[in-house]
Amino acid sequence: MTKSKIKGLLLACMVTAGFSATAQDDLLNELNSSLPPVKEYAFATFKSTRLIDGSTVECLGPGVLDFRITHRFGAVSSGAENFWGIDNAYTKIAFDYGVNRWLMLGIGHSAFNKEYDGSVKIKLLRQQIGAGSPVTVTYFGNTSMETLPAPTLADSSYKWLASNRMFFTNQIIIGRKFSKTFSVQIMPSMVHYNLIDSAKYKNNTYAIGIGFRKMFSRSSAITAEYFYRLNNSSMTVSGQPTYNTFSIGYEVETGGHVFQLMLSNAQALNERTFIGQTTDQWAKHQLHIGFNISRVFTVVKPKGYEEKGGDKDNKGSWGSAGGDKDKDANVTENKKSVKEPKKAEKKEFKKSPKTDKDFNVNEKASSNW
Amino acid sequence: MKKLLLTIGILSMGASALFAQKYMTRTGKATFDATTSTSPEKIAGKNNEVAGLLNAGTGEIVFQMQIKAFKFEKQLMEEHFNEKYLESDKYTKSDFKGKINNLAEINFSKDGNYKTTVTGKMTMHGNTADMTIPGTITVEGKKVKLSAKFKVKLADHKIVVPALVGDKVAQEAEVTFDAEMTQQ
Known part of the structure; x- marks a missing residue:
């Protein structure tokens, strides 16, 4: 192999490596530019609804x-x-x-x-x-x-x-x-x-x-x-x-x-x-x-966290990351809980009308592997 | 000659990247669970607003989410998560940049389930960690569904759990991720 060949190869490697790294950044930039601006609010301005004697600007969360x-x-x-x-x-x-x-x-x-x-x-x-x-x-x-x-x-x-x-x-x-x-x-x-x-x-x-x-x-x-x-x-x-x-x-x-x-x-x-x-x-x-x-x-749990919503059912399936061993358990769990939480979830995450069926449905997909 | 070949190579790569199909989502769901056996309550949150873009031509995939979009069962936990653990005032977003390792085995024009691994970098709390995430890609017409389960080590992202609650918050959070991406 001649020196120039090696140089060429090195150059090619560098270029492709550089290309793939920036391509991911480009992709992220592309994603960013397509997203609507996010309204960000200050939180925890004060820790409690009362400062000492008087009230603070804080209200309690819903429920x-x-x-x-x-x-x-x-x-x-x-x-x-x-x-x-x-x-x-x-x-x-x-x-x-x-x-x-x-x-x-x-x-x-x-x-x-x-x-x-x-x-x-x-x-x-x-x-x-x-x-x-x-x-x-x-x-x-x-x-x-x-x-x-x-x-x-x-x-x-x-x-x-x-x-x-x-x-x-x-x-x-x-x-x-x-x-x-x-x-x-x-x-x-x-x-x-x-x-x-x-x-x-x-x-x-x-x-x-x-x-x-x-x-x-x-x-x-x-x-x-x-x-x-x-x-x-x-x-x-x-x-x-x-x-x-x-x-x-x-x-x-x-x-x-x-x-x-x-x-x-x-x-x-x-x-x-x-x-x-x-x-x-x-x-x-x-x-x-x-x-x-x-x-x-x-007192009142936020939407998506209601007891019947099946979070408790899911706890087991969250327990082992990536393990095939609990595949069967997941599938049976999902079958019984797919239907009921739909209503509760639908109202909540308004921004996701297409995919908001609920977590259990998605659990099903993840349990395939 | 060599230069010409190289140029053609780069151009063709660029072209394939340009004309490749892209899939996008703004409604990916990420949930995490950092409950331990000694936790007095379930330590878990979910974010249903994960945005992502997949380039089917190059196998490159990126995800991004707002930390403040995580919802919790208890408002106080949400406040602590933002204020003390993820410091979302300072580090508002988390993102993942990666590449599908077995792109050749995935046919985006044919319905089916494909097992895959994605290798990339996850940035959270201002700290970046290399990760390889196993998951599945399900192609359904013009939609691509991704799902994955993996663990995130809090230490990788310098997320500090105070000693006082050290045994009540897991050092590794179990993450479940699902996204349905539609062709652009």
């Missing part, structure tokens, strides 16, 4: 139930005789449920003034990566009612109306995930009090809240939240002056739980109190240690 226990101890400044506040705690128990991707409903009961509340949260806009909305916008509304016994009024000609006990909150929460670990939200809020201490004050308190979350490990983050009142800042509650609420927190996620630990000058747990009627202040170290525990449960 997800969140059970939340919230605890705020008494003021640390109350001293050793009260075990620095640990003796006096207010608890709130709440259930929230994700009706669909954008609607969440909740109920709760808080020990402070024995207050019941109902809330609604609606996701209005989702932050999109690239083009589209730069922020996620969520509406949060809450109505609460005290259920303490009616006080005896000095003037018996006055009546204590049920409406006196009611409070209404509206919030627009605007949040943005700036990076994988850092998210910020702004919460313009309005709280309506049916009954206030004096005609000097307004029934509506307007406030701007700001909160952030900074992750410092895979599962834990520090959080902070501040509500600044635009009016009614001199409002008193039963004669006591009120202050803006500032809270700092630490949150850690373990599996299905989110555990939040915080320090705040607000002790009560409904919007109407922590936005407009916080009677403790940081300056006097009237701080409250507290924690939130959130546990989520999937």
